[in-house]
Amino acid sequence: MRIYYFFICILIFSCTPHDENKFSLNGKMQAEGNGKVLYLIDAQSGRALDSTIIEDGRFEFNTKLPETPIFVKLKTKYNFLYTELWLDNNAMVFDAKNKSFSQAAIHGSKAQAQSEKLTAQVDTLPRSERNEVLQNFIFENNDNLLGVVTLYHWFINWGKERTEPVYNTLSDANRNTVYGKEIDHFLTLNTNPDVGDQYVDVSLRNPEGETKKISEFMGKTVLLEFWSTTCAPCRKDNVHLVGEYEKYSNKKFEIISVAIDTDLEEWKAGIEEDHLKWINLSDLNGYRGDVAFIYGIKLLPSNYLINEEGKIIARNLRGDELTETLRKVL
Known part of the structure; x- marks a missing residue:
């Protein structure tokens, strides 16, 4: 059995800055995290947005977000606890009381809800139909963060042949994100040597x-x-x-x-x-x-x-x- 690499997170709303901060994230979880520092990391820049300490199986963030929706990593040092999610400028709830941290129920974010809905839809489709749905989804959202993040989580699984024409439809702004630049780096490097070819030195x-x-x-x-x-x-x-x-x-x-x-x-x-x-x-x-x-x-x-x-x-x-x-x- 071979290990397949794939993961998907989807966003359906354009990212916009805002003045009034309504965001909060209240979490409840199992006691294993008590006393640990929990970090909120901007997934694109890698910058720490905030941190808090888990106490009595609970944590809270009241962070002024630079824009929303925003894709973030919620993690402890060394990734003892780790998950990724979308945040909106709303009061949000993170419930891992009766489940693992990475499988927490997340409420209050339309972007996260849509991500989970689309992921569930894609997971039920045969590969050919799944790829078509995702590809069309990126085409329709090529000018906002949604499109490039979707492609970012699938380009390794897809390979160069499928990824390149989809990448070429992205807006300049999306190509200049961290996600877009990494996809471009892959497209530049990838040669896929096969039987009969010379090996590629590295x-x-x-x-x-x-x-x-x-x-x-x-x-x-x-x-x-x-x-x-x-x-x-x-x-x-x-x-x-x-x-x-x-x-x-x-x-x-x-x-x-x-x-x-x-x-x-x-x-x-x-x-x-x-x-x-x-x-x-x-x-x-x-x-x-x-x-x-x-x-x-x-x-x-x-x-x-x-x-x-x-x-x-x-x-x-x-x-x-x-x-x-x-x-x-x-």
Whole structure:
């Protein structure tokens, strides 16, 4: 089973500044958060808008918001508690008393309500219908934040071919948001190399923090393996890769594991636990790193078998298929 990356949050109203502050957010939750500082973060700028302390399973914000609706992150340090939501200039309620923090019932925001409604609608559709609904939705809202945020949460899943024509319909203002700029960065970098193509070189860091290029390890048969410490099928595959490496590492064969991770210590621990004694690299930017953008990584595990001349000769080999291919090649 492969891990698919996707997430959607939808906004249906244009963002407008306002003078009269009517916003408040009153929350109730389980006691696990008591004593922790809860931060309200502008998702676009990354700027902290406010903070408060959770006491007796309750918290309150009376923040002057720069504009509404606004997409925010509500989180504690290290993301022990974390969720994302839309805020409006209204009195709002966040109810996680009898459910997890990330699944809280949120009241008082028309934008959040519409987001949840559309998400539920999309989740019930077959993929082809879902993509058509989302694409048309972005077309209809290409000149406000709604359109670009929707595309931002789907472009990795969609890939370049579907994303680019939709992105090209966005207004200049939307393209200049943080969301629009990241989508443009993906479209600029993405090459989606396939069997018969040359591999694409990229600079990454090893666990010691040293910058290394993939090209430094070429000139032999190389398995370029994309994985993550949080991907159970990847961890299972690592067991098989260890055996293949032991058989062929003295026969001009190398494995380069590129971790689609974000946490350095978890990455290091995964390398040690799985006994990955080959080349380990990452940019620790997860699915939104340059290497993931270049190779179009949207599911894990993924791999490329590259020959001594740098040409991709196979993709996504696992288990017995990988064993047999390596036997023939080496």
